[in-house]
Amino acid sequence: MAGNDLESMLGSLLGGDGKDAGLLGALIGSLSHGQGGGSLDGLLDGLARSGLTAQKDSWVGTGTNQSVTGDEIRHALPDDTLREVAEVAGVSPQLAADRIARELPDVVDRLTPGGEVPKASIEELVRRQTR
Template sequence: MGNDLGSLLGGLLGGQGGKGGGALLGALLTSLGGAGTHGAGSNPLGALLDTLKEGGLGAQADSWIGTGGNQEVTGPEVAQALPYQALDHVAQQAGVSPEEAADELARTLPAAVDKLTPEGSVPEGSLEDLIRRQS
């Protein structure tokens, strides 16, 4: 599922995510969504946003969801906000270091979350359906 999700995200981002950004984000969403700890059900976007907010990136994440401008985030900030196991897993799948994965996610997350939350809130439904509606 991660590869399909990564392909869909890559298409959604239209190259904005940089090299492999969609695949990394897809793997991260799959990894975090599989935990089911945030009640996100079939939409792991909520779990990712909860994790980022709990990790100290609440203002940035809220800006990506909202209808205004997107605040930037750095790779080290992403690395600090995410569980190390999730970031390490994503990095291993992509064949990059955790630092490189965090940097790529920092470039990809603002645009991806912005596109997946066009009405200023996390929509209901599966993430795959959300992506297909936005593509």
């Protein structure tokens, strides 16, 4: 999927102006080439290994989403991934982490209707949600 298509779909998924769609698109692109192969399971497993199990479970579950901080995201993502995402978005790694922390809970919540993680790439899940 072309980056701009993914950004457009993420913008639609996020609602509003979707200004962080490019940032999330860069994160998904980076994850697609790294550990987890771009799967939502891979991303969520990485967050859980970093101590964010309760947060990620709340995003997947059907209840209220727990928040996460930029610092927690910064520590959960590999440094090279966060640097790459920040560079693509033209922001500092800390600002990238803050923006990801703000948007990721809602995106994961929307990609896991019914409280289950579908078996597909994140790109495919986004595509399904924006059809």
